[in-house]
Amino acid sequence: xxxxxxxxxxxxxxxxxxxxxxxxxxxxxxxxxxxxxxxxxxxxxxxxxxxxxxxxxxxxxxxxxxxxxxxxxxxxxxxxxxxxxxxxxxxxxxxxxxxxxxxxxxxxxxxxxxxxxxxxxxxxxxxxxxxxxxxxxxxxxxxxxxxxxxxxxxxxxxxxxxxxxxxxxxxxxxxxxxxxxxxxxxxxxxxxxxxxxxxxxxxxxxxxxxxxxxxxxxxxxxxxxxxxxxxxxxxxxxxxxxxxxxxxxxxxxxxxxxxxxxxxxxxxxxxxxxxxxxxxxxxxxxxxxxxxxxxxxxxxxxxxxxxxxxxxxxxxxxxxxxxxxxxxxxxxxxxxxxxxxxxxxxxxxxxxxxxxxxxxxxxxxxxxxxxxxxxxxxxxxxxxxxxxxxxxxxxxxxxxxxxxxxxxxxxxxxxxxxxxxxxxxxxxxxxxxxxxxxxxxxxxxxxxxxxxxxxxxxxxxxxxxxxxxxxxxxxxxxxxxxx
Ligand code: ADQ
Numbered sequence: 001x002x003x004x005x006x007x008x009x010x011x012x013x014x015x016x017x018x019x020x021x022x023x024x025x026x027x028x029x030x031x032x033x034x035x036x037x038x039x040x041x042x043x044x045x046x047x048x049x050x051x052x053x054x055x056x057x058x059x060x061x062x063x064x065x066x067x068x069x070x071x072x073x074x075x076x077x078x079x080x081x082x083x084x085x086x087x088x089x090x091x092x093x094x095x096x097x098x099x100x101x102x103x104x105x106x107x108x109x110x111x112x113x114x115x116x117x118x119x120x121x122x123x124x125x126x127x128x129x130x131x132x133x134x135x136x137x138x139x140x141x142x143x144x145x146x147x148x149x150x151x152x153x154x155x156x157x158x159x160x161x162x163x164x165x166x167x168x169x170x171x172x173x174x175x176x177x178x179x180x181x182x183x184x185x186x187x188x189x190x191x192x193x194x195x196x197x198x199x200x201x202x203x204x205x206x207x208x209x210x211x212x213x214x215x216x217x218x219x220x221x222x223x224x225x226x227x228x229x230x231x232x233x234x235x236x237x238x239x240x241x242x243x244x245x246x247x248x249x250x251x252x253x254x255x256x257x258x259x260x261x262x263x264x265x266x267x268x269x270x271x272x273x274x275x276x277x278x279x280x281x282x283x284x285x286x287x288x289x290x291x292x293x294x295x296x297x298x299x300x301x302x303x304x305x306x307x308x309x310x311x312x313x314x315x316x317x318x319x320x321x322x323x324x325x326x327x328x329x330x331x332x333x334x335x336x337x338x339x340x341x342x343x344x345x346x347x348x349x350x351x352x353x354x355x356x357x358x359x360x361x362x363x364x365x366x367x368x369x370x371x372x373x374x375x376x377x378x379x380x381x382x383x384x385x386x387x388x389x390x391x392x393x394x395x396x397x398x399x400x401x402x403x404x405x406x407x408x409x410x411x412x413x414x415x416x417x418x419x420x421x422x423x424x425x426x427x428x429x430x431x432x433x434x435x436x437x438x439x440x441x442x443x444x445x446x447x448x449x450x451x452x453x454x455x456x457x458x459x460x461x462x463x464x465x466x467x468x469x470x471x472x473x474x475x476x477x478x479x480x481x482x483x
Contacts, residue, residue, distance in 0.1 A: 002136035004044045004467070007124060009088065009144035011048040011074045012036040020059050024068060027051070031141055031166050034236055034386060038463040041073030047127050054080045077127045079120065086116025089323050092144040098326075099178060100143060100167050101287040101381040106326050109179050118147060121187070125151035134159050137470065140191070142166045147183070150190030162470040163191040164234065167383040168409070169201040172208045182212050189224055192477060193470040195234045197384045197409040202233045230473045234466050235413055236384050237458040243393035244455075246366045251396060261360075262367040268312075269371075272349075276436050278313045279372035281365070281387045282379070283320040284357065286330050289380040289405070289422045290317060294337040294353070296378075296422075300429040301345060301352065307436065309350045314372060316356045331357070369394040374435045376403045378422040384409040388417070389454050398444040398451070401435040403428075413453060416446040 012032045013024040026032070039046055050069065057065060069076055079087070090113035098106035125148050128138060134156045140148045140163045149161045175181055185208060188194055196202045206217055216223040220231045250262075258266065269275060278297075282288035297313050317334065321327045338355045345352050360368075369375070375391040385408040392402060392414075402417035404410065411419055418431050 002133050004137045004139065005128065005132050006035060006039055006044065006046045006139050006141065007128060007145060007148065008032075008035065008046070008048045008141040009092070011046060011050050011069070011072075011076070012039065013069075013072055013074065014051040015057075015065065015068070017052055017056055017060060022060055022064055022068060024072070034238065034459050035141065035463075038460060039073065041071075044073060045131060046072075046074045047124070047131060048074070048077060049079050050074075050076050053084050054078050075127065075131050077124050079123070083116060083120050083123070086113050087120035088144065089321065091117035093321050093324050094326075095178070096143045096146075097167070097287075099174060100170050102168075102170060102174060103286060103381075104174065104177065106286070107177070114180055121145060121147035122151055124148050125155070128152050129155055136160075137467070138162070139164070139466070139470075147187030148190075150187045153190035160470060160474045161191045162193045162195065162466060163188060164195040164466065165201065165383070166197070166236070168198075168381055169196055169205045169208075171204050172211055175204070175208050176212070181208070185209055185212055189222065189229055192227070192229060192473045193466070194229065194231045195466050195469075196231070197233065197235050198412050199233045201383075201409075202231050206231055227477055228473070230469070232469060234462055234469075235409065235457065236386070237454060237460075237462045238386050238389045238393060239460075240389075240393050240455045240458040243366075243369075243390050244396065246362070247370050247394035247396050250363075250366045250370055259363055259367055261364050262371065265367065265371040272310065274310055276307075276311045276374065277372040278311060278374045278376045278432070279316075279368055279391070280313065280376050280378075281316045281368065282318070282377070284317040284327065284331060284334070285320055286326060287379055287381050289378050290315065291330065291333050291337060292380065292422055293376065293378055294334065294341060296425045296428040297353070298341050298345075299425045300432050303429045304433055307433075308345065308352070309347065311432075311436070312350070312352060312354060313376075314354045314356075314368060316358075316360060316368065318359045319357060365390075366394060370396075372400070374401045374403060374432070376432070377408065378403065378405040378420060378428070379408050380405070380422050382408040382410075386410075388414060392447060392450045393454055395447055395451075398447040399440060400447060401438055401443055402450075403431055403435055413457070414450060416449050 008031055010027050012027050014027045016023045094108045095113055124145055138159060138161045149163050152159055152161060209215055209222055210217050222229040280293055282290060301308055338353050342351055342353055369391050377385055377388050379385060388402055388404050388410045404414055404417040404419055405422045406419045418435060420427050420431050
């Protein structure tokens with residue numbers, strides 16, 4: 001039995017080159033935080049890009065980079081600036097990301113982006129061949145690497161390959177718009193098992209396979225040459241214990257040992273006992289609906305003016321893809337909205353919105369999760385949304401209300417939260433009102449059920465279910481092809 005190899009665009013650590021001194025920090029984002037907890041650095045291998053282009057590391061000894069990565073159980077796929085531009089900022093984030101999140105008007109269909117995507121996917125496939133053996137179990141992640149399964153299959157017909165998509169797979173009517181739709185499907189079909197967060201994404205994918213390639217599909221099995229490819233849904237969980245334990249440790253800290261942020265939150269709560277904190281945490285991305293959330297917050301304060309002076313929205317937006325024009329425009333829009341709303345409504349004692357545009361350390365994430373009465377997570381589209389799950393896991397006294405968009409994959413598993421349509425301002429305003437007035441017994445009853453579910457379906461279970469299913473599929477395929 002070979003080793004398990006994880007392949008993703010970014011490694012779980014991000015390298016920095018500060019005046020020829022190399023350092024590594026953990027990568028932020030759903031995939032890195034989730035998969036990291038199932039990667040054992042002494043046993044498994046993680047192949048990906050370290051975050052610096054070849055040009056950025058010219059003055060550093062390559063061996064130094066390799067040694068640092070090897071110590072973390074990682075291997076690098078070297079990308080140059082052209083690769084990063086065309087493959088990452090181009091095809092991945094200006095074609096696939098907007099299209100798969102139903103932002104058709106943002107999707108660009110540039111031949112040069114597609115060429116870069118193919119070239120870089122080949123680099124990843126070559127890195128797999130160079131660092132692994134055919135008997136290893138290869139688990140490829142996410143939308144940047146959809147051609148890799150087929151590229152590896154061509155070299156290793158008997159390899160065991162799984163693929164998991166962390167973002168939505170759109171309906172056929174959206175997917176068919178892309179000029180290279182067949183190539184992308186064929187790339188994915190190199191895998192033995194294809195995993196999605198929800199049954200809907202799985203269904204959309206199967207419909208595209210049927211309509212674009214005319215392949216035989218029976219239930220969730222696709223028949224291709226002498227192989228059967230299984231398609232299934234695996235809703236990703238979180239490292240529940242990590243968040244729960246962090247919250248327990250946080251709650252037992254003496255006041256003087258609390259972080260500056262926590263002390264500021266505490267001070268505010270003491271001075272205004274009926275104050276309520278609403279929390280919004282996302283990468284700064286148009287799919288997350290941050291601008292709409294700000295506008296609907298303003299609408300809420302107009303519809304329910306009695307909450308002015310009492311309710312405060314804390315927005316944490318993590319910088320993301322700032323080289324892509326849409327993200328720069330969005331940053332400007334959010335800056336302006338926060339400035340305008342605060343400018344119009346703030347009083348000497350009250351600022352309606354606290355806005356942080358940065359990546360905060362884990363400790364501060366826990367400060368925010370444990371201190372905010374309501375988590376308000378209303379993406380316009382989101383593959384899953386792990387922040388919603390993390391918030392619930394930290395509520396050790398089971399207080400707190402989660403307002404969640406029905407467009408997030410996690411809404412399927414979190415029916416006890418207050419589900420809203422992110423475009424319906426009327427419903428959002430009323431739901432915030434309901435959340436603020438929800439009796440404690442009801443909060444606890446809802447959160448108890450949610451916590452039990454999230455504890456059971458944690459990230460470890462997600463990974464184990466996927467791996468067992470991949471192995472079972474492989475065994476089926478061996479007997480199928482020998483028939
Ligand atoms: P993301 O779009 O990155 O992930 P999400 O699922 O919410 O979105 O995960 C964000 C992660 O980053 C969380 O684990 C959170 O703790 C962490 N994080 C957020 N803010 C942070 C901060 N300021 N500092 C440090 N860490 C922070 C993609 C898809 C999602 C899908 C995941 C996993 O877009 O839909 O849920 O992958 O599959």
